[in-house]
Amino acid sequence: MSEPRIYGEYCQIDGTWKATERCAGLGWFYNNRETGEQFIGSSNLRRGLTPLQMEVEALVWAMQCLFQYNKHVMVFETDCSDVVKMVSNLAEWPAFSILLEEVDRCRRRFITYDIHHIPMTKSTKADKGWDGKKRKDRDGTGQDTKKWNEIG
Template identity: 40%
Template structure:
């Protein structure tokens, strides 16, 4: 085992202890070890990417550390005035579904913020349907984070926020965190490419759709 793994293992043992003491959440020690090793490897890759430049084929590594054990799901929405469609994209790291992606377009949303929250809701529905019950959802939309944390301040989005609240009951544990836009390039590319399609599209697979164009 690599030396840098030990710090991450100790960190996740401590977090597991806190989850047990304060939230009565149990986690298999083998899952704790696997999660710590995965996060350690992602951290090491992040250091390499800073020296070698961004590699868009790799998982973008968020700067925040989730407070729950589980899987990552990066989400993004794409909206442009007068376009027919809005785009939604997500990229996940799931046990048994590594590198699974989702992309679709829907009738144009009212605003960029509407497209962001619709993308998050779709991603949550997909994770629930895949029976992934411990998920950290990552978004680069700061307004969406404010909306989720202070729902009473956003009455115009009440129905969306009710959907999110309901969906969260489907998970054993979940959270929504904010990441820099530079760490969300894959979900962003998927959403923008779906938005630009001339016809309705929906895609969920480990492979990119034939219509995907990262340069869009």
Template identity: 55%
Template sequence: MVGEIVHVDNSTHLGPVPSGEWCQVDGAWKETECRAGLGWYNFDPESGSTLVGASNLRRRLSPLQTELETLIWAMQSMLVHNKQRMNFQTDCAQLVKMVSEPAEWPAFEILLEEMEKCRKMFQAFSITHIPRKKNTKADRLTQSARDQPHDVYNINSVPPASFPEPI
């Protein structure tokens, strides 16, 4: 469902999207590829600053696991950069449901426990489902990282035009 929101302070419930800073997340997973891509795009409308992250890793068991790992990495990165009030946005409706009802997803228990540890460190946290066409920046970072034949781990305040070609 587009526009589904989970707002969390010490409990999970539906609520309004907090205004201010947001971080879009996306994972890229293909059964025919050996690598999965992770990407996030953070924007602060108050300062106009951006922070981006792109990485790849060995393909996980499912696309949903990759989406959850991307969210956890983005959450950890925001906390490292002292960004404690965040609206995370994803085009994966299942990820929003997973965050709002973690007990319903026992196969992901270990990752959901890690996500919960991170969530508790935020002063304000929400996760919103957005249309895929509104998540293009994170999607491009994710696709570019996944397609690299070598390990990629990039966090930067300027989105890379593209990753360098291997020599």
């Protein structure tokens, strides 16, 4: 049994990428355990060079969206351990320097920021946002954010 979350606000992120598809998907799910407030975001965009790039893109996009909702204290969760390593030590990933500079710019806007690796089985809510977007818009690009209870 896994440890219960001890923080109130968290955001799960996920990026998906397939070599056979020209678009990639980004998803995020925000939850405030204390107030019950929840938001979800999904986006299609042109596929990046690697799956890892899309995972980092998902983090950047989630951060930018959460600023719009005035969320400045956040714990991010990802099922990609390399994302946690990358944002914890930016200098060790020179191939991603431009994207990681954007992560760093976004991160500095948070009052409190942390990122954790979670098992893939625990990151299903961010996947739901992307799955819904993929069904609606298979070949195009676009994005959508909404309150969780609006998903239907």
